[in-house]
Amino acid sequence: MFRTLAALALLTLTVACGETQMHEAREDLGEFSARVTYVHTDKARQWPTSRDAEGSEWNAALENALDTRMRRYEGRQQYDVAVTLEGFLLAPAGIPLILSPKSVAVVNVFVYDVEKKEFLAREHQMEIFESTTGQSALLGSGHARTKEEQIQGLSLNIVDKLEEYMAEQHKENGWFDLREGAVPDAADDAAAAPATAPLANAADTPAAG
Template identity: 60%
Template sequence: MFRILALLASMVLLAACEETQLNEAKEDLGDFNMRVSFVYTDKALQWPLSRAAEPSEWNEPIERALEARLGRYSGSGKYDVAITLEGFLLATGGIPVLVNPKSAAVVNVFVYDVTTKTYLLKEHQMKIFEDTTGESAIIGSGYSRTKAEQIDGLALKIVDGLEEYMAKQRVEKGWFGGDSAAEENTDTVAVPDQVEATPDTAPVAE
């Protein structure tokens, strides 16, 4: 049994992904310059089996990640960015190696072009899972990370995922200085209505 567990542990360590870093290289975001950002968390659902956390605990980490990642672009365009937290699960302890729950979050994201007064992205849903490191792969993040560390990691992953998605859309659809037309919308600000989180919103297994 010990040999089997040791083999499983070594396989999990090899499969563990590299942790997302705060200061990763910039993406190609053309003329992107974040004028202002909005974070809404008050209607977020805490899913069953999650560590207890107040939705408000997510505000500062997401705002910090937005400023660190998207606030570093200084293009000639002006864009507003909004993130609404819909639901979350902060993993508790599992069974080392065999059952390691993962923290997860679901968000809706918005990107608004101030110049053209159109939404490039409106209520686009993203499902985010925390990074797996060597330690959390073996004993689970419920044992290896505090609640604050889990929230910080997911907040960074949310913004990292949005940044990468924006870069992909620049290539595919001409965002941020490209030729493709944005979604037609006559609203003048990027503040989204706070959408009711639906009870059946839950993370999808990897």
């Protein structure tokens, strides 16, 4: 039994991945620049077996991650980005090496083209798991991390995956390509305009067909 557990522990440590960092290399997002960012958590559902948490407890971590990552881009075209937290499970304490549940969240994301006044992404749903490190792999997230740490880690992973999704769409579908006739100061003009906040109520926006 001891040899089996030791072998399992070694395998777990080998496959464990590092945690996502706030400051990582930027993706290729073309001419993207964030005008405003939004986070909605008021309708988030806590799933069975999750540690208790209110949707509002996610606000600070999600807002910080979204704003920090999106504000790194200084393209010439303005976009609004929103994330709505739909549901989550913050892993409780399990049985180390045997039953080690991972935290997970489901979000809908929105990307809005300010100049064209149209959605590029409207309620695109993503399922995001927390990162696994050697400690959490061995002990389980519920033992290795506090509730606050789980929320912070998941929030960063949500925005990281959103950023990767946007880069993929830019590469494959031309999102954020420089528009014909665009001039260098176009972004300045858009930024100076009042933010009408089409995503302010994104959580109540009907899904696209």
